[in-house]
Amino acid sequence: MKCSEEMIERIHQYLDHDIKQADERILREHLQSCTECAQHLHELEKSIALVQSTSHIEAPSNFTQAVMNSLPEEKKRVGVGRWLKGHPMLAAASLFVLLMTGSLFSSWSGDSDFSVSKQPNLVVENNTVIVPEGETVQGDVTVKGGTLKIEGKVEGDVTVINGERYMASAGQVTGKVEEIDEAFEWIWFQMKSLAKEVVDIFQ
Secondary structure (H helix, E strand, C coil): CCCCHHHHHHHHHHHCCCCCHHHHHHHHHHHHHCHHHHHHHHHHHHHHHHHHHHCCCCCCCCHHHHHHHHCCCCCHHHHHHHHHHHCHHHHHHHHHHHHHHHHHHHHHHCCCCCEECCCCCCEEECCEEEECCCCEEECCEEEECCEEEECCEEECCEEEECCEEEECCCCEECCCEEEECCHHHHHHHHHHHHHHHHHHHHC
């Protein structure tokens, strides 16, 4: 519009019923000579009338639910991605547990090979580890994939993984005796060992 801002302001004041008598008289005189402002006022009055006529219309009670139901289902990948972004620490912990479990399972499957903890007074014959009678072994004894015969004394824990343990009548163990034949027991044993190593490091 080419008319002054002041005249436009008067039109708005008139529509808001907030115009002074002197300004209303000036506006009426201007509208008689300016078709552009008269047209602008007429369009604004029509818009106001339309808004007022629709103010009583309300959306149906189930409108929101109907719109939500009509939306396409979110792909599972997107939902998982959003959850991962919202919970980064849980996502990292879950990934760690998953990788750790996979590593331990592969370690379990490869643990059919024979191995034994290193103590100088243990006797190893083929896949059999013997604590000789009259000997005292200091520390924990772990045998994997073999047989452990305890005829003497072990001052510590004894763990036999995927193997067998025999204790002679004179044999003694001061700590815990544990036989692990299942993968989940193996994982639990590995986790306890790891926790013990971490505690030892910090002590």
